[in-house]
Amino acid sequence: MSAVEKMTPAETRLARVSLPDGFGPQRRAALERLNAMGLPGRRDEYWRWTNPTDFIAPDPVPAAPFSDDEPEIFGEIDRLKIVFRDGVFDAEASDELAMSGVEILRLADAPDVNWASSLYGTLEANGQDPVKRPFAALNTASATDGVLIRVTGAAEKPVSLIYTHESETSDPILHHLVKLEEGAEITVLENGPAGARFNKLMEVDVAKGAKFHHIRVQGRDHERRAVTSIFTRVAEEGLFKSFTLTSNGVLTRNECVIDIVGDDANAHVAGAALGDGKTGKFHHDDTVFITHGAERGESRQVFKKVLKNGAEGIFQGKILVKPGAQKTDGYQISQSLLLDENSQFLAKPELEIYADDVQCSHGSTTGAIDETALFYLRSRGVPEEEATALLVLSFVADAIEEIEEERFRDAILTRLEGWLARHRG
Amino acid sequence: MAGVDQVEVREGVDRETVETVQNMGTYKYGWDTDIEMEYAPKGVNTDIVRLISDKNKEPEWMTEWRLQAFSRWEDMPKPNWALLKVPEIDFQDQYYYARPKSMVEKPKSLDEVDPKLLATYEKLGIPLKEQMILAGVEGAEDINLDDRQIAVDAVFDSVSVGTTFKDKLAEAGVIFCSISEAIQEHPELVKKYLGSVVPQADNFYAALNSAVFSDGSFVYVPPGVRCPMELSTYFRINAENTGQFERTLIIADKGSYVSYLEGCTAPKRDTAQLHAAVVEIIVEEDAEVKYSTVQNWFPGDEDGKGGIYNFVTKRADCRGDRAKVMWTQVETGSAITWKYPSCILRGNESQGEFYSIAIANNWQQADTGTKMIHLGKDTRSRIVSKGISAGQAQNTYRGLVSMHPKATDSRNYTQCDSLLIGDKCGAHTVPYIEVKNNSSRVEHEATTSKVDDDQLFYCRARGMDEEEAVALVVNGFCREVLQALPMEFAMEAQSLVAISLEGSVG
Numbered sequence: 001m002s003a004v005e006k007m008t009p010a011e012t013r014l015a016r017v018s019l020p021d022g023f024g025p026q027r028r029a030a031l032e033r034l035n036a037m038g039l040p041g042r043r044d045e046y047w048r049w050t051n052p053t054d055f056i057a058p059d060p061v062p063a064a065p066f067s068d069d070e071p072e073i074f075g076e077i078d079r080l081k082i083v084f085r086d087g088v089f090d091a092e093a094s095d096e097l098a099m100s101g102v103e104i105l106r107l108a109d110a111p112d113v114n115w116a117s118s119l120y121g122t123l124e125a126n127g128q129d130p131v132k133r134p135f136a137a138l139n140t141a142s143a144t145d146g147v148l149i150r151v152t153g154a155a156e157k158p159v160s161l162i163y164t165h166e167s168e169t170s171d172p173i174l175h176h177l178v179k180l181e182e183g184a185e186i187t188v189l190e191n192g193p194a195g196a197r198f199n200k201l202m203e204v205d206v207a208k209g210a211k212f213h214h215i216r217v218q219g220r221d222h223e224r225r226a227v228t229s230i231f232t233r234v235a236e237e238g239l240f241k242s243f244t245l246t247s248n249g250v251l252t253r254n255e256c257v258i259d260i261v262g263d264d265a266n267a268h269v270a271g272a273a274l275g276d277g278k279t280g281k282f283h284h285d286d287t288v289f290i291t292h293g294a295e296r297g298e299s300r301q302v303f304k305k306v307l308k309n310g311a312e313g314i315f316q317g318k319i320l321v322k323p324g325a326q327k328t329d330g331y332q333i334s335q336s337l338l339l340d341e342n343s344q345f346l347a348k349p350e351l352e353i354y355a356d357d358v359q360c361s362h363g364s365t366t367g368a369i370d371e372t373a374l375f376y377l378r379s380r381g382v383p384e385e386e387a388t389a390l391l392v393l394s395f396v397a398d399a400i401e402e403i404e405e406e407r408f409r410d411a412i413l414t415r416l417e418g419w420l421a422r423h424r425g
Numbered sequence: 426m427a428g429v430d431q432v433e434v435r436e437g438v439d440r441e442t443v444e445t446v447q448n449m450g451t452y453k454y455g456w457d458t459d460i461e462m463e464y465a466p467k468g469v470n471t472d473i474v475r476l477i478s479d480k481n482k483e484p485e486w487m488t489e490w491r492l493q494a495f496s497r498w499e500d501m502p503k504p505n506w507a508l509l510k511v512p513e514i515d516f517q518d519q520y521y522y523a524r525p526k527s528m529v530e531k532p533k534s535l536d537e538v539d540p541k542l543l544a545t546y547e548k549l550g551i552p553l554k555e556q557m558i559l560a561g562v563e564g565a566e567d568i569n570l571d572d573r574q575i576a577v578d579a580v581f582d583s584v585s586v587g588t589t590f591k592d593k594l595a596e597a598g599v600i601f602c603s604i605s606e607a608i609q610e611h612p613e614l615v616k617k618y619l620g621s622v623v624p625q626a627d628n629f630y631a632a633l634n635s636a637v638f639s640d641g642s643f644v645y646v647p648p649g650v651r652c653p654m655e656l657s658t659y660f661r662i663n664a665e666n667t668g669q670f671e672r673t674l675i676i677a678d679k680g681s682y683v684s685y686l687e688g689c690t691a692p693k694r695d696t697a698q699l700h701a702a703v704v705e706i707i708v709e710e711d712a713e714v715k716y717s718t719v720q721n722w723f724p725g726d727e728d729g730k731g732g733i734y735n736f737v738t739k740r741a742d743c744r745g746d747r748a749k750v751m752w753t754q755v756e757t758g759s760a761i762t763w764k765y766p767s768c769i770l771r772g773n774e775s776q777g778e779f780y781s782i783a784i785a786n787n788w789q790q791a792d793t794g795t796k797m798i799h800l801g802k803d804t805r806s807r808i809v810s811k812g813i814s815a816g817q818a819q820n821t822y823r824g825l826v827s828m829h830p831k832a833t834d835s836r837n838y839t840q841c842d843s844l845l846i847g848d849k850c851g852a853h854t855v856p857y858i859e860v861k862n863n864s865s866r867v868e869h870e871a872t873t874s875k876v877d878d879d880q881l882f883y884c885r886a887r888g889m890d891e892e893e894a895v896a897l898v899v900n901g902f903c904r905e906v907l908q909a910l911p912m913e914f915a916m917e918a919q920s921l922v923a924i925s926l927e928g929s930v931g
Contacts, residue, residue, distance in 0.1 A: 341830070344862075347856075347859075348855070348856065350854060350855050351843075352508070352853045353852050353853060353873050355845075355848055356846065356850070358845075359872075362871050363868075365868045366867045
């Protein structure tokens with residue numbers, strides 16, 4: 001390229017990728033993958049409804065730090081806190097990284113441990129076929145920090161990842177590993193604004209009979225631009241459960257790539273997204289890809305979106321049943337409630353099935369709030385705003401039901417109610 | 426098959442179905458007609474485009490229109506988004522124009538048509554004699570023949586060999602003729618509407634069709650006229666290494682109604698053949714068009730050799746308020762099907778419906794579905810798609826439902842069900858849903874399952890063999906779509922369902 005030719009933003013971004021210490025071979029392989037696939041454009045099938053420009057730009061769009069006036073969502077819960085400030089591990093604000101049945105390391109320490117080396121980037125690489133996920137490869141190549149969790153028994157309490165945002169131009173890239181050994185169980189919580197632009201990836205390896213629970217809250221830091229990915233592999237009789245509550249946010253893309261490799265395994269992924277365009281643009285994209293590669297697997301995708309004032313909700317969900325994955329039970333529901341004329345919901349619920357003895361179904365509905373239900377409530381003396389809030393809560397309830405523990409469901413409900421109270425009318 | 430007589434007729438499966446199951450045979454239309462043909466040189470280029478235009482004695486504007494399409498086509502990429510493995514097609518290694526020598530001088534009436542051609546259609550059950558109703562319809566004898574007359578336009582390779590009942594239709598003001606004839610005799614209508622629904626460069630195959638289409642059917646129903654009989658086009662590919670590119674243009678003027686049927690077959694051959702058609706339908710205010718297809722092109726043999734590559738663009742434009750269009754398709758043939766009959770619901774309160782059965786057996790691949798583009802207020806659409814996969818086949822439903830911001834108070838309901846027979850095939854669903862206003866309601870449901878063991882057991886316990894039992898269950902699965910077809914087609918379709926699945930069990 002001659003000096004006068006201007007590089008495109010994507011070329012600049014790729015040229016700037018540097019590989020931090022540790023996991024050298026894995027990072028180099030990821031960079032190779034990334035360069036081979038390139039960054040996405042609007043013409044990419046998987047980006048047809050979400051504009052990747054802000055994720056591609058060499059520098060993030062500045063975002064003012066967000067100060068939360070609500071109490072921290074998991075504040076009351078007994079947990080092991082791990083804090084990242086603008087994407088850098090904050091030892092002082094974090095608890096000691098020790099808990100019985102769990103080994104916790106910091107990615108930036110570039111630990112030379114076998115289990116982490118063989119997992120880092122592996123699930124992400126597997127998840128690149130058949131759909132390319134360039135921001136995940138970018139993450140594996142250049143993540144600067146993260147946490148490596150290995151669970152050998154039942155964790156005594158949840159691990160809580162808390163992200164804080166202080167610099168207007170922070171652009172953190174975090175990569176977490178969670179490895180659950182046979183029969184192990186852990187809950188991972190995530191919340192807090194992480195930076196102006198956030199690229200986060202979590203690889204979760206669920207061994208035989210192990211159970212992984214994930215509850216995440218993305219929220220209120222309205223100027224956030226986040227692209228997140230979860231890659232998981234679920235072995236025989238394993239369980240993977242993930243729930244995300246998203247409220248507001250200029251641009252959020254949450255990808256979840258689930259590979260069911262063992263018989264009788266379960267994978268559930270759910271999300272509730274609340275967007276009000278009044279505080280600025282809201283664009284939320286849930287992209288899920290579940291591969292059933294073993295027999296008698298069960299998967300659930302439950303996604304609900306409540307959109308108003310020009311908010312945009314996207315759902316791209318896929319169930320792929322490989323040949324031989326007999327007795328698979330796959331279910332997918334994506335629904336959205338449009339609270340005004342200007343909001344929109346775009347969905348692509350896909351099934352690709354190569355085994356005959358399976359039960360797979362999906363449903364998708366979009367529409368306004370049910371006038372009859374609203375009328376019913378109002379005729380019994382419930383004011384319109386309250387009635388609307390009630391109906392919204394009942395609409396998202398199915399997604400919240402996917403959370404197993406009541407204390408987390410309650411915490412999420414409180415958040416939801418808070419959002420509804422702030423976004424009336 | 427003694428057991429059949431005792432079969433209890435279940436809801437949605439009638440006795441005819443059971444009988445047609447008895448008569449199951451392999452592809453019935455695989456023979457060819459030995460007839461002297463005239464070919465244009467192989468390949469496609471501007472000379473060929475001119476030659477086709479010339480053979481059809483077209484005016485200059487038509488030739489220009491084709492050349493424009495051709496130049497756009499040359500720069501267009503082949504679409505690759507469908508879940509299809511399409512072998513490399515050498516577009517220069519086939520004939521784009523083939524007509525029976527006897528058609529060089531166009532016969533003035535059906536009496537002058539080469540008896541060999543008439544016999545071909547006779548054998549296909551498509552009589553080109555006006556006093557007869559569509560053959561192959563048993564149980565239709567008790568129906569008043571006057572009510573069941575069907576006008577047929579028969580297209581043989583690149584040319585239309587004849588159109589029946591033209592005079593009777595003309596009395597009602599309906600124009601039904603081949604498109605080559607329409608270009609000469611009704612240029613103002615063709616000029617106004619051709620390409621107005623599917624533009625020349627709409628997609629790769631539509632652009633190719635726009636450049637080289639050789640014939641097809643043309644229908645114009647004037648305002649307020651209810652077409653006195655069903656119209657039908659029967660497409661037959663006969664010549665080897667020849668693509669068929671036909672173009673159909675249907676215009677239903679204000680307050681009119683027409684029901685149109687389309688059927689297609691081709692001989693069995695080892696090499697694949699290309700078929701790239703375009704159908705454009707214009708539906709004005711208060712008009713209604715029903716378009717039904719039974720697509721039974723040669724699907725290739727059990728090893729996946731030969732068959733038709735069917736790349737078709739079909740689109741209806743509901744231009745006026747309260748316009749209504751209904752697509753019904755039974756797709757059982759073709760080695761590859763790439764087809765998405767669509768509805769643009771532009772007029773307020775316009776309606777689009779799509780009913781489809783797609784059956785893929787052996788090595789067939791089908792990627793088919795619809796688009797419902799809601800632009801007008803209070804528009805309605807309904808999609809019912811039944812996909813059946815057997816053998817090593819791959820069957821995909823691909824659809825789009827789009828509610829534009831101004832399409833307020835609109836509704837869509839989509840139901841796609843897939844049935845898998847055997848563990849080597851695939852069934853896929855790829856719906857796109859875009860909702861940009863909140864007073865509209867969009868509902869989408871899809872299921873995938875296998876043939877129900879209990880139902881099979883029930884049938885078998887009553888003496889049916891497994892293939893018969895599967896055919897019965899499948900017919901039940903398809904019932905909603907079969908019911909949407911005109912009677913003649915419904916019966917043919919039912920028997921086709923059985924034939925297509927032959928050999929898929931056990």
